[in-house]
Amino acid sequence: MSDPLSEFLRRHAPEPPPARVDLEERILDAVRSTPTRRVEGRWLVACSLLILLLGGLGLWQQRPGPTLPGYPSVIWSVVETDISLFAIDPRTELYALDY
């Protein structure tokens, strides 16, 4: 059963004036002239990885790793994107992964 108030509102709902004739084309032009979120996201990921890589290199150059007598020195680092931990042996340039 329909409510009289709802019925009245629906029947006399304010209708907007007609749209501009070129509105659809304007919207299409605006959509075409701007990059999509997918592309923006791709760039964002690429920039993040680049910054992470440069930051990691900076750390590698500035911070000597801990040394223990009789053991090779290693550099510890954390890659924040996948929370994995790795260590680099500067002599052999090999690395080991730990979880």
Place this chain on the structure above:
Amino acid sequence: MEVVVDVSGPVRSDEELVEDASKGDTQAFRQLYGRYVGRVRGLIYQMTAQTDYIDDLTQEVFVRVFRSLSGFRAEARFSTWLFRIAVNCCQDARRQAGRRGPTSPLDKTLAAQSEETLVRLDREQLVAQALQVLTPEHRMVVILHDLQDRTQEEIATVLKLPVGTIKSRLFYARRRLREWFQNQGINL
């Protein structure tokens, strides 16, 4: 309300059109636009009570929608997602308008209209004025439910609120509207 019927082939679902439009299919884009532009413009007009910004806001809504199509995951219906974006645009516009100061609502030109049209416009003006009596939160719920035929569950999804809050707002908004119409001599 604008209704676009494509007689050139079978009617494609929103989801099919979204998929094609997200791949750059302009015709799919146009079909989605034609299917929903009337509802979006109606919502904007009823919510903002302004004629000046309807086309700009409509453009804003559809540009936002089509820029984000690749992120649409079909967890909700396309129309629900579209309405959410339209509501967000209306709320942004209301905030900006609030900073600009009040303006006169629904500035329709009544001159040179037939008597029948005048009666219709008179009733439309009445409903428009009644809606402006409500708070923006209550107005949005009434517009979505009673003027745009959205279910309470869908409105809850659009506004990201519990269904109970929608029921409550609808109850108080309707009570306020009935009182207002009664003061105008209309018992509903």
